[in-house]
Amino acid sequence: MKPVQVVTIWWVLLLVSRLGATRKGSPEEASFYYGTFPLGFSWGVGSSAFQTEGAWDQDGKGPSIWDAFTHRGKGKVLGDETADLACNGYYRVQEDVALLRELHVSHYRFSLSWPRLLPTGVRADQVNEKGIKFYSDLIDALLKSNITPVVTLHHWDLPQLLQVKYGGWQNVSMANYFSDYANLCFEVFGDRVKHWVTFSDPRTMAEKGYETGHHAPGLKLHGTGLYKAAHHIIKAHAQAWHSYNSTWRGKQQGLVGISLNCDWGEPMDISNPKHVEAAERYLQFCLGWFANPIYAGDYPQVMKDRIGRKSAEQGLDMSRLPAFSLQEKRYIKGTSDFLGLGHFTTRYITERNYPSRQGPSYQNDRDLVELVDPNWPDLGSKWLYSVPWGFRRLLNFAQTQYGDPPIYVTENGASQKLHCSQLCDEWRIHYLKGYINEMLKAIKDGVNIKGYTSWSLLDQFEWEKGYSDRYGFYYVEFNNRNKPRYPKASAQYYKKIITANGFPNPREVESWYLEALETCSINSQMFAAEPALRHMQMVTEITVPTVCSLCVLLAAVLLMLLLRSQS
């Protein structure tokens, strides 16, 4: 058994189903809420550069740590896949913008590849004009289609040279390089881009990149590397925000925020104070780690206490959690014009009351156990269970913890392992409907939510999972060198939610579901003979399933012949 699995099983124990049953049907969660979102609520989908663009060494782009990590092979990524081609998005801008128009989204969240713009990572070395033109054209195409660009500066693909030469996020000078890069982006795109996200899910970047080594740069600096990386990321974020505030905001009038991902942590037994405390700790180590410095000027007290105490027990002079100086605290506090929240699933949390394994680590610092309810729906994923009510709680938590900030949901979605003949992703539709409805309830609770970004536009390269997890509204046939896209049923369903700006009434919402499933089924396509259906749409929606069915048919015929010849 690989260590990954051991760790996973070690902390994701299965919860007895009895407990799950007692939690279901609490009144707030029981009913679906019919209603619409506030006027001007922004609907969108997201993607990231490394996961979709491909063209990894084209037109002057430098390598990123993820190029290096995937090219190393050795089982770092499932099937030793790379993102050298990914969705071929670099060459498909016009087509992908057409898909966005088809979805009727009001915004599109995507990320810029730092090494595509600055091949060595350093602005003073060289600026890649072709990279600037690529993103400039994308932004123009979006605006022409009335789609607001929401631009992430850094979604994990650090220029490889910054890693090799300076140690990447272990080095505080990354903050300067990042700030120079951010300033370039503000300068060349800021006339048209008004929504900036500095970092996407920096917690995962720090934890998987510098603690577990499952992500690039693949370092395992247990219990130290991730805190140091996070420390420098927070400084880099603050520095970029200050640059924008002092140099660009006057002219450009935009917003700069950060996107933090966190699952909800629910106490396993709400009447047990130790469980309640453990769940609070889970959230502080997850969301508070980054949000607290930005909104309150310092790390959460519970992180400082725990990591400090454990470091002392481990015989260290200083806490493994770096400290901000008074000046830094003042500098960092208040550096987000909105809170970007990414959210996918929920855990039950209890305290860990058995001895921790040897050595310092993030897991040991938190001292808690994460559990899942076997009754929660999942689609074979080891981590992504559909628990919509957790979303509402997380949104309420963020509101009260960070002083009622404007919130943009920057990521939410579910993967489904589909084959080309099954574009009917019913499970994703249920997930989408449930989560968006809980978000609507959170708005009713008074949470200031401005927009929602569903993850993701296309099936894309899913980091260490390769191409096995499919989050897209559009199915991508990765085996085909042209990487054709096909709409899944959820694309049509999401479009209906967007068009209605919510869930008007039971009858209508039910009809969306039936329609979406109808459209995606092969038979209805073949027999509907809908004259209004454009040829292109027919081709994209039918070709793949048809080819698949023909293959199956052919196989059956061959098998029959074989059996006959043997008898």
Ligand SMILES: *[C@@H]1O[C@H](CO)[C@@H](O)[C@H](O)[C@H]1NC(C)=O
């Ligand atoms: C950190 O980066 C700077 C360049 O900005 C470099 O001079 C220094 O050696 C680096 N430190 C380490 C420990 O690599």
Ligand SMILES: *[C@@H]1O[C@H](CO)[C@@H](O)[C@H](O)[C@H]1NC(C)=O
């Ligand atoms: C942001 O910029 C404005 C206008 O220049 C300035 O008044 C304000 O103090 C700045 N905010 C911070 C936190 O530096």
